[in-house]
Amino acid sequence: MEDIIQNIGNQTEYKFGKLTIIKLDYMENQKNNIREKAMEWWNNMGLEQKFYKTIKHNDLIIGDTTRHPNTLTGKEIEIIYKAEYNIS
Numbered sequence: 001m002e003d004i005i006q007n008i009g010n011q012t013e014y015k016f017g018k019l020t021i022i023k024l025d026y027m028e029n030q031k032n033n034i035r036e037k038a039m040e041w042w043n044n045m046g047l048e049q050k051f052y053k054t055i056k057h058n059d060l061i062i063g064d065t066t067r068h069p070n071t072l073t074g075k076e077i078e079i080i081y082k083a084e085y086n087i088s
Helices: 026-043 047-056 074-084
Strands: 004-006 011-016 019-024
Touching: 026 074, 047 074
Parallel strands: none
Antiparallel strands: 004 011, 011 019
């Protein structure tokens, strides 16, 4: 029988009797890295560039098709970033 000792960030520590195993959540870490890169990329663009990217990838954004770039969520910015760089 396993017992979870603690779950911190992207790792979980399991204990099996005297054996302790630390599991790193690689996919969660990758997801966070992509979001961070996307946000840095977005924040380094000017407003005109942001409008261009928003219009170019309008079909990927949920909701109103006339969204102002400053109203996009982190998830939407990540979607645009992935589309720009062909990341799946």
